[in-house]
């Protein structure tokens with residue numbers, strides 16, 4: 001056990017820190033100051049955040065853990081963690097490209113063919129193609145295997161019918177990755193395929209709508225007999241084998257919950273800001289809760305260091321990632337709840353804590369609700385019997 | 388960066404686990420409830436001594452194992468899993484390194500005291516006023532209430548007032564004694580502070596082991612116990628309680644492991660890290676205990692079932708060496724709030 005960073009890792013941290021500091025300042029200047037930056041879940045804010053994403057790409061910070069050939073830096077998981085710590089420490093903006101880079105890309109690396117990788121990944125890193133996640137449907141949320149959107153084999157491609165919903169930033173994205181039923185005779189988990197779909201096809205309609213915070217961060221996507229040509233994506237629109245979509249998709253949920261979706265840096269930065277808020281507006285009644293929340297953010301960092309140590313030693317991420325997701329999502333709610341209590345009557349004003357609180361509340365819902373995660377932890381980690 | 392254990396550390400843990408499974412089954416813990424003061428069976432303790440466990444933190448020059456808290460932490464978790472009644476934290480985590488004069492300690496101890504590796508069984512009041520196994524110990528490490536200085540005292544020279552504690556295997560007593568210059572070990576505040584941190588860390592590691600044991604027992608029980616024609620572990624209310632128990636434990640454990648690292652490396656953040664570990668381990672173990680009891684139903688609410696042995700030790704240790712609130716206070720000060 002050795003909890004120190006190597007000189008190379010420290011140098012990596014210093015480089016990231018310097019770059020972020022300089023480029024954040026430049027990005028703010030470009031838009032006339034941070035106060036003019038709107039949420040990335042609004043149309044205007046999304047466009048502003050795109051300019052940030054392109055900066056990241058040009059500095060080769062958009063996807064640090066990817067191979068250099070696809071626009072990354074071949075960074076180790078350790079360096080990825082360091083970068084994330086620095087990113088949130090600097091107060092850099094939420095990544096509007098996140099669902100592509102952190103959820104689709106790992107699946108493309110694992111299941112994609114070379115042509116798909118060569119096309120999809122660099123364009124994703126460069127924020128030229130913007131990917132949204134098309135899993136949920138009006139009648140299939142937690143029970144994802146109940147999806148009914150269909151992809152029917154036709155000459156030279158697929159015909160798409162059905163509807164996706166809750167699609168994050170769907171109204172601003174150019175592409176969707178998602179699950180479609182390709183074998184209407186097969187039930188539940190079978191007969192599903194993982195497809196890569198440009199959203200500008202004829203017969204695809206995207207309607208954005210307001211989330212809890214009022215931003216147009218949600219969309220529903222309608223497919224009315226849209227023709228998806230096989231060559232819409234070089235290497236093909238099918239990711240993995242036809243009918244294997246469930247298995248391919250589950251690989252994505254593993255990485256989402258387990259590690260890459262919410263790095264510790266994010267919550268450490270929030271916890272630090274909360275400590276600063278407390279110093280400005282102390283309230284002895286909330287002190288123990290503050291300390292407890294700070295410790296839980298720190299424990300999340302330690303848990304992650306333990307996980308990465310295991311992964312670096314050749315282990316693979318298993319169902320234990322489910323408790324991880326419960327931990328960070330509940331922590332995020334607590335951190336923001338304490339902040340609002342510290343703010344007292346000012347809590348009702350719109351502001352970063354109120355905005356963050358509203359977003360934190362979605363954590364226990366998205367990426368598999370926390371009830372579903374508890375089922376997974378109990379059945380697959382503890383081995384309790386299924387019903 | 389490597390936040391894990393090496394093969395030697397794991398092998399050491401496995402050897403201790405094997406020993407404790409054999410020599411410290413629930414029946415041995417029950418026997419410790421029953422034995423008269425001074426009558427604690429020493430079979431397992433002698434084996435631990437032979438293995439060098441008591442001298443884990445004692446340098447090789449002083450005939451110890453020359454290891455640090457990163458090795459000891461896993462052993463203490465095993466002691467928790469077994470609810471070992473003997474004062475292993477007091478002896479191996481606190482007294483042995485203090486008397487051996489490892490960094491921060493003053494050592495060697497007062498004249499007439501055997502070398503640290505041969506210290507025997509030490510019990511201390513550093514963790515609280517009720518000294519565990521006080522009548523069984525070979526030496527008492529006591530804090531002078533007036534000066535805070537630490538003394539190593541022969542139990543024959545003190546008056547013990549046994550107390551009834553919730554965990555009978557604690558075998559605790561209050562001690563009436565008089566500090567004397569000959570018994571002084573150290574009055575160096577840094578050494579005393581370090582001894583306290585080592586004790587709190589040790590208790591945290593034991594709590595992690597206790598929690599793991601209670602979780603394991605409960606998982607096994609709910610898979611077996613049937614109601615409504617199915618194992619009760621198939622009910623979602625039961626599953627969610629145990630998933631939460633697993634989660635609390637899984638996140639407290641790395642905090643305890645980090646405290647081991649901070650102690651071993653003399654980190655600047657040592658006090659904060661130990662405080663965090665003890666606070667989280669106390670809370671997690673008590674939480675796991677609540678879930679364990681509820682999921683056992685009435686059988687867990689008897690003294691005939693073994694659960695109470697682990698549950699009551701948990702309550703005792705959660706309150707000893709500073710409870711969660713006390714340690715959160717220390718973290719608060721470290722954070723400057």
Ligand SMILES: Cc1cc2nc3c(=O)[nH]c(=O)nc-3n(C[C@H](O)[C@H](O)[C@H](O)COP(=O)(O)OP(=O)(O)OC[C@H]3O[C@@H](n4cnc5c(N)ncnc54)[C@H](O)[C@@H]3O)c2cc1C
Nearest residue numbers: 133134135136141142166167168362365366367368369371
């Ligand atoms: C902010 C946000 C962003 C999202 N982004 C996307 C996106 O980009 N793409 C996408 O496809 N989806 C997205 N989602 C949708 C998300 O994946 C679903 O909300 C989630 O899977 C839950 O489905 P549901 O909302 O239909 O709830 P339901 O499944 O209807 O669940 C309702 C309640 O019942 C509980 N419940 C359901 N089944 C069980 C069970 N077996 N045991 C115990 N309790 C159960 C749930 O936990 C929940 O509390 C997003 C959601 C949010 C909030």
